[in-house]
Amino acid sequence: MKLLSLKCPRCRADLEGDNNSWIFFCRSCRIGVDLSRGREQEFDFECAAPVIQRLETPRYFAFWLFRARYQALAEKKQNPDEIDGRFWVPAFFIKNISYFGDIGLYYTNRNVVPSTERCRKLAFFPADRGEAHTAIYPEIYAVKKEAARRRRVTGITIHSTRLVWVPFYEAEKEFIDSILGWSYPIGAMI
Amino acid sequence: MTVSLINCSHCGGPLPVVDGQRICRCAYCRNPYFLDHDQPPAVVLASELTADQARIAVLTALRDPRIEPGFRKGTFFERATLFYIPFSEVRGIKAGWAAAALEPTGQDAFSMVSFEYLEPANDLSALFLDVLDRSIVEAAMLKARQVPFRPLEMRRRGVVLPATPTPIIKSTNAMPDLRDTIENHLRLVYLPVWEIVYSYRGIMFHSYCSAVDGTMILVNGLRNHRRKLSLSLLGSFSLALLLGRTIRVAVEMVGRIRSGIFFLLTAGILVAGAALTWAVLFPYLWRLFAFREEISISGNFTSTRTISYREGALLKFSRRFVNSLTGESGESKEP
Numbered sequence: 432m433k434l435l436s437l438k439c440p441r442c443r444a445d446l447e448g449d450n451n452s453w454i455f456f457c458r459s460c461r462i463g464v465d466l467s468r469g470r471e472q473e474f475d476f477e478c479a480a481p482v483i484q485r486l487e488t489p490r491y492f493a494f495w496l497f498r499a500r501y502q503a504l505a506e507k508k509q510n511p512d513e514i515d516g517r518f519w520v521p522a523f524f525i526k527n528i529s530y531f532g533d534i535g536l537y538y539t540n541r542n543v544v545p546s547t548e549r550c551r552k553l554a555f556f557p558a559d560r561g562e563a564h565t566a567i568y569p570e571i572y573a574v575k576k577e578a579a580r581r582r583r584v585t586g587i588t589i590h591s592t593r594l595v596w597v598p599f600y601e602a603e604k605e606f607i608d609s610i611l612g613w614s615y616p617i618g619a620m621i
Numbered sequence: 622m623t624v625s626l627i628n629c630s631h632c633g634g635p636l637p638v639v640d641g642q643r644i645c646r647c648a649y650c651r652n653p654y655f656l657d658h659d660q661p662p663a664v665v666l667a668s669e670l671t672a673d674q675a676r677i678a679v680l681t682a683l684r685d686p687r688i689e690p691g692f693r694k695g696t697f698f699e700r701a702t703l704f705y706i707p708f709s710e711v712r713g714i715k716a717g718w719a720a721a722a723l724e725p726t727g728q729d730a731f732s733m734v735s736f737e738y739l740e741p742a743n744d745l746s747a748l749f750l751d752v753l754d755r756s757i758v759e760a761a762m763l764k765a766r767q768v769p770f771r772p773l774e775m776r777r778r779g780v781v782l783p784a785t786p787t788p789i790i791k792s793t794n795a796m797p798d799l800r801d802t803i804e805n806h807l808r809l810v811y812l813p814v815w816e817i818v819y820s821y822r823g824i825m826f827h828s829y830c831s832a833v834d835g836t837m838i839l840v841n842g843l844r845n846h847r848r849k850l851s852l853s854l855l856g857s858f859s860l861a862l863l864l865g866r867t868i869r870v871a872v873e874m875v876g877r878i879r880s881g882i883f884f885l886l887t888a889g890i891l892v893a894g895a896a897l898t899w900a901v902l903f904p905y906l907w908r909l910f911a912f913r914e915e916i917s918i919s920g921n922f923t924s925t926r927t928i929s930y931r932e933g934a935l936l937k938f939s940r941r942f943v944n945s946l947t948g949e950s951g952e953s954k955e956p
Contacts, residue, residue: 434627446653
């Protein structure tokens with residue numbers, strides 16, 4: 432059993448998180464501490480500005496945003512194309528993605544560029560997918576994206592990783608995404 | 622609930638850690654800690670229903686046509702207990718190239734699919750919930766909000782069942798699958814369930830409803846006998862018609878024969894047949910009127926169990942009748 436201190440490595444304030452979380456946050460230093468690799472890893476976080484405005488209270492959910500470069504090789508070509516991409520991976524688990532849809536994949540395919548704003552009150556939804564769990568997804572998303580174009584991915588390099596809080600509006604029994612306007616049942620996102 | 626003690630690395634004070642808990646705080650220096658251990662993390666679904674609301678939900682469910690009509694009015698509410706029932710939830714994602722034959726387009730395609738599997742982490746037969754319809758629980762979990770896992774507070778509010786996590790990795794995809802599991806999480810989910818106990822003519826019944834949204838998990842009551850009674854009356858009427866016709870034919874035959882030996886023989890056969898019919902029918906009639914069946918309804922699934930609350934009364938009545946014939950008092954004498 433390993434014991435890790437839940438103090439911010441910069442300001443020594445208590446980190447905020449849930450029993451189910453792998454990522455813990457310090458509001459004052461604006462960092463997320465990921466413990467999924469068995470040690471403390473710091474990641475800067477920022478808040479995305481909502482694209483769709485609604486009257487309900489926004490609640491923030493954490494996403495991993497990877498910037499990566501990969502090579503895609505078409506069937507009858509010898510030289511691969513170098514492609515830069517942003518890969519969004521939810522830092523929480525969505526139940527039944529075949530039915531509700533993988534929101535990270537759709538953000539990635541639509542190449543959502545977050546316009547940041549000052550973070551408002553953050554709700555503590557457990558971020559139960561650490562960097563160790565999600566680091567494989569940029570490659571998976573790239574392979575899935577290029578498979579539609581009949582190209583195959585030969586190599587991928589992750590350049591930067593950061594955390595982005597995306598606001599979701601809390602309706603009666605569902606959360607509504609503020610960027611694409613999708614809705615999820617409350618229990619599907621915890 | 623197992624409590625293990627480890628020491629704070631800051632002040633050396635004890636850190637009480639309960640199973641399923643990953644965050645703890647030193648009681649002396651208030652330092653927070655994260656415990657990276659093999660135990661799965663636990664989450665609790667919020668209980669939205671009060672005991673009164675749960676009782677009303679059970680009373681509404683007792684209007685089911687499969688339950689005897691007078692049962693609902695005759696019940697007497699005994700108690701309501703909140704149970705936290707642990708489930709092992711395995712969640713994961715598979716991804717990979719599906720074989721050409723599996724894809725409708727006929728081409729190889731890269732696809733992702735998530736799988737969830739829910740397994741009770743406790744033997745629920747003690748709570749009569751071994752017939753639990755999982756679709757009800759899954760639907761309740763989809764609507765539920767999550768609250769922090771605080772075992773001591775949960776124990777104050779209700780009964781927390783001990784959990785034995787069962788890490789069963791199972792894909793919900795029934796087709797042959799070439800995809801690899803790329804992510805796999807196991808966690809304990811505590812579902813709050815109200816147990817409502819009520820009595821009817823001295824017999825206790827238990828019903829369970831989800832405290833998340835009031836969905837009935839299991840309803841117990843007396844089975845509606847009207848259909849069975851009407852069918853048996855119809856059967857008895859048909860049998861009586863058949864028997865009456867047979868007797869009439871037999872009497873006519875006896876009238877024709879006019880012989881003493883044949884008359885006795887025919888009468889003997891008739892008496893033996895009547896006795897045989899009674900011997901065959903009597904247990905069923907006895908069962909119909911002396912026994913009652915308890916019905917358990919869980920979703921579309923029902924099960925019945927025979928209970929005999931009228932059996933004692935009938936036996937007492939028959940014993941009193943026999944005693945009045947024989948002239949005994951019927952009370953047991955002291956040796």
